[in-house]
Amino acid sequence: MNKLDLKKLKLELAINAKSGIDFIISASIVWSAIAYIWTLPREPYSKSILTFYVGITMLPLALLLSKILKTKWTTKTNPLQPLGMWLNLAQLFYFPFLFFILRDNPDYFVMTYVIITGAHFFPYAWFYDEIGYAIFAGIISIGALVVAINVNVEKMYFVPLYMVLCLLLLTVWLIISNKRKKTRDNTV
Template sequence: MDYKNMTLEELKKDLIIDAQKGHPFFLAGAIYWLAMGVLGFFLEGQQLALFYLVGTGSIFPLAILLGNMQKVNILSKNPLGVLGGIIGGIQAFYIPIWIVIYMKEYQLLPMAIGVLAGSHFFPYLWIYKSRAYLFFTVALALVSFIFGYIIIDQAFLLLPFLLTALYLLMVAALKMETKAFYDNTSINMQ
């Protein structure tokens, strides 16, 4: 692909088709949050929080695996895909914050992971021309804050299942947006 001679709009279209708006990341996130919710029935306290912390490292490789299984190129060489990777990599800077929270106030960890991980999705609303990314970023921050801080006794019980549902909703929304994009692109090409 000759990315150097493509316009910004062509780059966006190429990435939307290639990466299908990044939905495998949300599927991986849903699996992470579901696993954390199920673990909450067997573990508690700081031990459970440690699984939350260490488990975040599974999301990226799981997204790659799920993307490969669905033939979705989430590691696109498209310059906007590279930009998306850099934006996603910002989460590495959250790890020290999560570690400090784990050591000082571990019960706040689900909220911190939910809010910070969710906030990094905001720029994708521009990259993928997606209203779903806007809704999801705001919803994730609000739900994580309410059920991870205001109603803190629900942080390890209810929050992971609520976030699982939000992530699955996002997968469905992105698939619908991608399908609508394909349909609209097909109509415009005729």
């Protein structure tokens, strides 16, 4: 496979899946709910467990959004397509660290979860040939740490709010980028 063929395969995935925008919008909704959870007058451990429960809604919500936005999760003729699922599953290998934080320092659970989620965007920069994912992986991961260091633990809800802001900015980026890719694909 030459470089041009690989670029075409990645472009096909990006156009069909709209660069994963259904997942990014779903994540912004889920992280909004998580931000609300972290405003509740409960201990951090309980908020962390609720965060996991809310996180479960991510995939069904993304599936619903894929129907509304008319995105395709699978492109059977594209040999790169299964890689998308593998890239998503990769973040699960960071969860032992998340569970360690839950046990020993639940005040910083939400920050850790945001960092893991943000960092897992990085390989999608290659997968969709979309630099926005690489940029936001860094902005989210480093920014979550900076926010968490600069707020009291009682105001840790600012970390998921920061995540929502980043996800909304990434959504706008992807909308603009997807229009350009579709135009470029029509001219090829």
